[in-house]
Amino acid sequence: MPLDWSRSRRPGAPLDAGARRAAPMDWIPAQPGDPIREIDTPALVLDLDKFEENLKRMADFATRARVRVRPHAKTHKCAEIARRQVAAFGNGVCCEKLGEAEAMLEGDITDVLITNQVVGERKLRRLARLARAYAPARLGVCVDNVDVARQLATVCEAEEARVEVYVDVDLGQNRTGVESPEEAVDLARILVASPFLSFMGLHAFSSLAQHRRGVPERRESVDRAAMRVSLARDALLSANLPCDVVCGGGTGSFLYEAASGVFNEIHPGSFALMDVNYARNEHDPAGPSFEFAMFVLSCVMSVGEERATLDAGLKAFSTDCGPPRPTFAGWRVRGVSDEHTVMMPAEGSVPVKLGDKALLIPGRCDLTVNLHDWIVAIRNNVVEAVWPVDARGALY
Amino acid sequence: MPLDWSRSRRPGAPLDAGARRAAPMDWIPAQPGDPIREIDTPALVLDLDKFEENLKRMADFATRARVRVRPHAKTHKCAEIARRQVAAFGNGVCCEKLGEAEAMLEGDITDVLITNQVVGERKLRRLARLARAYAPARLGVCVDNVDVARQLATVCEAEEARVEVYVDVDLGQNRTGVESPEEAVDLARILVASPFLSFMGLHAFSSLAQHRRGVPERRESVDRAAMRVSLARDALLSANLPCDVVCGGGTGSFLYEAASGVFNEIHPGSFALMDVNYARNEHDPAGPSFEFAMFVLSCVMSVGEERATLDAGLKAFSTDCGPPRPTFAGWRVRGVSDEHTVMMPAEGSVPVKLGDKALLIPGRCDLTVNLHDWIVAIRNNVVEAVWPVDARGALY
Numbered sequence: 040m041p042l043d044w045s046r047s048r049r050p051g052a053p054l055d056a057g058a059r060r061a062a063p064m065d066w067i068p069a070q071p072g073d074p075i076r077e078i079d080t081p082a083l084v085l086d087l088d089k090f091e092e093n094l095k096r097m098a099d100f101a102t103r104a105r106v107r108v109r110p111h112a113k114t115h116k117c118a119e120i121a122r123r124q125v126a127a128f129g130n131g132v133c134c135e136k137l138g139e140a141e142a143m144l145e146g147d148i149t150d151v152l153i154t155n156q157v158v159g160e161r162k163l164r165r166l167a168r169l170a171r172a173y174a175p176a177r178l179g180v181c182v183d184n185v186d187v188a189r190q191l192a193t194v195c196e197a198e199e200a201r202v203e204v205y206v207d208v209d210l211g212q213n214r215t216g217v218e219s220p221e222e223a224v225d226l227a228r229i230l231v232a233s234p235f236l237s238f239m240g241l242h243a244f245s246s247l248a249q250h251r252r253g254v255p256e257r258r259e260s261v262d263r264a265a266m267r268v269s270l271a272r273d274a275l276l277s278a279n280l281p282c283d284v285v286c287g288g289g290t291g292s293f294l295y296e297a298a299s300g301v302f303n304e305i306h307p308g309s310f311a312l313m314d315v316n317y318a319r320n321e322h323d324p325a326g327p328s329f330e331f332a333m334f335v336l337s338c339v340m341s342v343g344e345e346r347a348t349l350d351a352g353l354k355a356f357s358t359d360c361g362p363p364r365p366t367f368a369g370w371r372v373r374g375v376s377d378e379h380t381v382m383m384p385a386e387g388s389v390p391v392k393l394g395d396k397a398l399l400i401p402g403r404c405d406l407t408v409n410l411h412d413w414i415v416a417i418r419n420n421v422v423e424a425v426w427p428v429d430a431r432g433a434l435y
Numbered sequence: 436m437p438l439d440w441s442r443s444r445r446p447g448a449p450l451d452a453g454a455r456r457a458a459p460m461d462w463i464p465a466q467p468g469d470p471i472r473e474i475d476t477p478a479l480v481l482d483l484d485k486f487e488e489n490l491k492r493m494a495d496f497a498t499r500a501r502v503r504v505r506p507h508a509k510t511h512k513c514a515e516i517a518r519r520q521v522a523a524f525g526n527g528v529c530c531e532k533l534g535e536a537e538a539m540l541e542g543d544i545t546d547v548l549i550t551n552q553v554v555g556e557r558k559l560r561r562l563a564r565l566a567r568a569y570a571p572a573r574l575g576v577c578v579d580n581v582d583v584a585r586q587l588a589t590v591c592e593a594e595e596a597r598v599e600v601y602v603d604v605d606l607g608q609n610r611t612g613v614e615s616p617e618e619a620v621d622l623a624r625i626l627v628a629s630p631f632l633s634f635m636g637l638h639a640f641s642s643l644a645q646h647r648r649g650v651p652e653r654r655e656s657v658d659r660a661a662m663r664v665s666l667a668r669d670a671l672l673s674a675n676l677p678c679d680v681v682c683g684g685g686t687g688s689f690l691y692e693a694a695s696g697v698f699n700e701i702h703p704g705s706f707a708l709m710d711v712n713y714a715r716n717e718h719d720p721a722g723p724s725f726e727f728a729m730f731v732l733s734c735v736m737s738v739g740e741e742r743a744t745l746d747a748g749l750k751a752f753s754t755d756c757g758p759p760r761p762t763f764a765g766w767r768v769r770g771v772s773d774e775h776t777v778m779m780p781a782e783g784s785v786p787v788k789l790g791d792k793a794l795l796i797p798g799r800c801d802l803t804v805n806l807h808d809w810i811v812a813i814r815n816n817v818v819e820a821v822w823p824v825d826a827r828g829a830l831y
Contacts, residue, residue, distance in 0.1 A: 077557075
C-alpha cells in the first residue's frame with residue numbers, strides 16, 4: 040500500500056467559531072485485494088460470507104414469522120452495512136442518536152428510526168432540520184414525556200419538517216419510557232394533534248432480556264413485556280387513537296417478540312456481526328442461530344516466557360462483557376490493558392511467533408465497532424472492501 | 436450555534452484503492468463564549484483552571500525533584516494539550532502508537548517518544564518515514580527483540596531516517612520488555628552499531644504499580660522495579676555502552692521513580708486530567724495531589740419514578756474501573772448501558788428535571804478521551820476553546 044507523507048494536513052490548532060475538525064488521519068488498514076496477513080493491525084475485520092449468512096437466516100426467519108425486521112444500526116454504525124440490510128429486509132434501520140441517523144440518511148438510507156428520546160431545543164431543532172433536509176426520507180423518534188412531545192410539535196411546525204413519532208414504553212427496566220397506558224394515551228393525543236408529526240405506535244425495548252442465558256427466562260421476560268405493551272396498545276385503540284406499529288426487541292429476544300402477537304416489527308442489531316456475549320445465550324431451536332462474523336485482527340508484538348503479547352487492547356475492543364476469545368488454538372487471554380492483550384499457552388497450543396496475526400472475537404460487538412474508523416470486509420481471507428464506520432463516535 | 440445542513444459531504448460509499456475516509460461529521464459540541472449549559476451533550480469538558488493547576492503542581496515537583504517530565508499523550512491524544520505540556524515542562528511527550536506520534540508531530544510537537552514496541556516491516560517503514568518527514572523533530576521508540584532491532588536498523592538505513600531507540604525492560608509484569616540485563620546488552624549492541632539509530636537508554640513501565648492503593652505498596656513496587664532497571668543499566672555501563680536516559684513511570688508511581696536515583700525521566704499522563712480511579716489511591720504527602728479537570732457533560736433525557744436518566748453511557752465513558760461519579764449532589768449511579776446512565780436519588784439529593792446538565796467524573800480518563808472527537812475547554816463555566824482529540828482512535 041502506498042504511503043503518502045505529504046504534510047498538507049493542517050495542524051490541530053485550536054478552533055475558532057465555524058472552523059472544522061482537522062482532517063482525519065489518512066491511515067487505512069488495507070486495500071481491496073490484500074491477503075488477510077497484509078492488513079495493518081489492530082483492525083476490525085468482517086467476514087462477508089458469515090455476515091451474509093446471518094442476514095439470510097434472519098430474513099428467512101422474518102418471512103416465516105411474518106414480522107418486519109428493521110435492523111439496529113447502533114451495532115455497526117456503517118452505512119454500507121445498512122444498505123445491505125435494507126436490501127435483505129426491505130425496511131429501514133434503527134439508530135440511537137441523531138448523529139447516527141444523519142450518517143445513515145447521508146448514506147442513502149431512506150427510512151430511519153431513532154429508538155431513543157431526543158431532548159432539548161437544540162437537539163429537537165437538529166432533528167427537525169435533518170428530517171426536512173433528507174425528505175422524502177422517513178425519520179422517526181421516540182418520546183416519553185409530554186413536554187418534549189409539545190416542544191417537538193412546535194419545532195417541527197416552525198421548521199416545516201415531518202417526523203414520525205413512537206411512544207416509548209417502559210418494560211419495567213425503569214430507564215426510559217412511559218410507565219402506564221394512561222401516559223401513552225396522553226402522549227399520543229398530543230402527537231396526533233400535530234400536523235407535522237405522524238404518530239406511528241409504540242416502541243418498547245428491554246435490554247435486560249437480551250442476555251438472560253436460558254431460553255425459558257428470555258421467553259418469560261418478553262412475554263411479560265408484551266403483556267405490558269399490549270395494555271398500552273389496547274388503551275390507544277380504546278381511545279380511538281391509531282397504533283399501527285409495535286416495535287422493539289433485540290438479538291436475544293426477537294424470537295419471542297415475533298411470536299407475541301403484539302409486536303409487528305423487530306430491531307435486532309448484533310445478529311449480523313455476533314459476539315461472545317450473545318453466543319453465551321442458550322440457543323432456542325425455534326429460531327435461527329448466527330455465526331461470528333466480526334473480529335479484531337491483531338498482531339503478536341512481543342513474546343516472552345510463556346506469553347505472547349498482542350497489539351490490541353481496551354482501545355481496540357470492549358471488555359464490559361468479558362475479554363475477547365482468541366482464535367489461536369490452545370491460547371487463552373491472561374490479561375488485557377489499554378493497548379495490549381497478553382495470551383498464555385495452554386494445552387495443545389500452536390507455536391506463535393513475533394508478527395503472527397490473531398483474530399479475536401469481541402466480547403461485545405456494539406462497543407467494539409465504536410472504537411474503529413474502518414471495517415475491513417474480507418472473503419476467503421482476501422480483502423474485498425474497506426468501509427468507513429460512518430457513525431463512529433456519534434454520541435450526540 | 437449556526438447549523439449547516441448543506442449536503443456537500445459525500446456518502447459513505449465503499450472505498451477503492453487510494454480513496455479517503457468520508458468527511459467527518461461537522462458536529463461541534465460548543466463554540467467559544469458559550470455558557471456551559473449551552474454545550475451539546477454528551478461532551479468531554481476540560482476545566483482549564485484545574486488543568487493548569489495540575490500542570491503547575493507537577494512542574495513544581497519536577498523542579499524540586501530534579502527530574503525531567505515527559506508527559507504521556509496517550510491520556511489526552513490532543514495536540515493542543517501536548518503543546519501546553521511542552522510549554523510547562525520543556526520536554527516532548529510520550530505516545531503509545533504510530534498514529535498518536537503522527538498526530539503529535541503534525542501538531543508541532545518536536546520531540547516524541549513511542550513507549551511501546553513497533554513491529555513488522557510495514558509499521559517500521561512507517562515509523563522511519565515519519566521520522567524523516569518531520570526531521571529535525573526527534574522520534575523515539577522502544578524495542579525488546581533483537582530481530583526487530585535489526586529490522587529497524589535496516590529500514591532506517593534504507594529510508595535515511597534517524598530514530599532514537601530505548602530498550603524496554605520488563606518489570607515482572609511479563610507483558611513487554613527484555614527479561615534480563617544480558618538481553619538489554621545484546622539489544623544495545625545492535626542499536627549502537629547502526630548509523631541511523633541513536634541508542635538512548637532504558638524504558639521501564641509497570642502499569643500494575645499505578646493503582647496499588649496504599650502508599651507503602653506503591654513505593655515498594657517501584658523500588659523493586661528500580662532495582663531491576665539498575666541492574667540492566669549497570670550491565671550496559673559495564674559493557675561500555677551508553678545509558679543516558681532511564682525513563683518510565685505514571686501518575687501512580689512517578690514520585691518513587693523520581694526518588695529512585697535510577698530514573699531521570701518520568702512519563703505521567705493522567706495527572707493532567709485525573710479520574711476516579713487515580714483519586715482512589717492513597718495520597719502520599721511527599722508529592723503533589725491533583726484536581727479533577729476532565730468531565731463528561733451529560734443531560735437528563737428521561738425522568739421517572741425515583742430515577743433520572745442521562746444521555747451518556749458506555750459509548751461516552753469507560754467503566755472498566757467502575758462507573759463515573761456524578762456531581763449532582765445526593766445522586767448515585769444505578770446502572771450504565773451503552774447510551775444511558777440511570778441515576779437514583781439518595782439522601783439529600785437535589786431536585787433534577789428534564790434537560791438538566793450533569794458533570795460526570797470518569798472512572799478512567801484515557802479510555803474516556805478516546806471515545807470523543809472534541810475536548811471543550813471551559814473556564815469559569817464559559818467555553819474558552821474547542822480542541823480536536825487529534826489522535827482519537829489511533830490504534831495503529
